[in-house]
Amino acid sequence: xxxxxxxxxxxxxxxxxxxxxxxxxxxxxxxxxxxxxxxxxxxxxxxxxxxxxxxxxxxxxxxxxxxxxxxxxxxxxxxxxxxxxxxxxxxxxxxxxxxxxxxxxxxxxxxxx
Amino acid sequence: xxxxxxxxxxxxxxxxxxxxxxxxxxxxxxxxxxxxxxxxxxxxxxxxxxxxxxxxxxxxxxxxxxxxxxxxxxxxxxxxxxxxxxxxxxxxxxxxxxxxxxxxxxxxxxxxxx
Numbered sequence: 206x207x208x209x210x211x212x213x214x215x216x217x218x219x220x221x222x223x224x225x226x227x228x229x230x231x232x233x234x235x236x237x238x239x240x241x242x243x244x245x246x247x248x249x250x251x252x253x254x255x256x257x258x259x260x261x262x263x264x265x266x267x268x269x270x271x272x273x274x275x276x277x278x279x280x281x282x283x284x285x286x287x288x289x290x291x292x293x294x295x296x297x298x299x300x301x302x303x304x305x306x307x308x309x310x311x312x313x314x315x316x317x318x
Numbered sequence: 319x320x321x322x323x324x325x326x327x328x329x330x331x332x333x334x335x336x337x338x339x340x341x342x343x344x345x346x347x348x349x350x351x352x353x354x355x356x357x358x359x360x361x362x363x364x365x366x367x368x369x370x371x372x373x374x375x376x377x378x379x380x381x382x383x384x385x386x387x388x389x390x391x392x393x394x395x396x397x398x399x400x401x402x403x404x405x406x407x408x409x410x411x412x413x414x415x416x417x418x419x420x421x422x423x424x425x426x427x428x429x430x431x432x
Contacts, residue, residue: 310360
């Protein structure tokens with residue numbers, strides 16, 4: 206079945222620095238979603254990418270969908286303590302009964318002040 | 319306010335004692351699902367429901383049951399919990415099963431089985 210993998214699993218970042226987390230799917234995706242889960246919280250939708258090569262920005266966050274639609278990345282510039290949390294990517298698996306979201310393992314981001 | 323409400327938020331139970339985790343949504347969504355979250359494994363789908371009386375297995379359904387008698391409710395039932403079901407559980411909804419739209423998650427239920 207479809208697999209979605211994220212690297213790194215953990216990311217320790219100095220406040221103010223940039224970092225990137227990567228998401229790779231074993232199959233071509235029709236779209237990819239990103240979620241953020243704050244410590245002790247629940248996943249919250251950030252963004253959805255649909256087109257090959259698409260790039261979207263949300264303030265300091267830049268999301269990219271690969272040309273082959275099998276990978277995606279999230280780049281955060283000038284990391285702040287508010288960026289702490291786990292970031293998940295998720296791709297749909299089309300089934301006969303509904304589109305299931307397959308989540309990656311997540312990248313847990315820790316920020317050093 | 320649009321909400322997905324899970325109860326309880328925390329539960330410690332003993333092996334073999336049946337329990338139910340409830341999930342309720344007020345968004346009139348047709349699609350509801352249950353995930354479990356374990357370190358390094360992300361979110362894995364347990365069961366999902368396309369609509370009332372329509373449910374199907376996800377990736378890790380063993381040891382779980384669900385029912386969808388009403389559109390707003392989707393309880394998760396553990397008939398005989400075991401320690402390997404200790405996990406963080408999330409209920410998630412979206413408007414329709416075939417729509418590629420965002421999923422809305424409940425606050426989570428942290429279950430410990432001893």
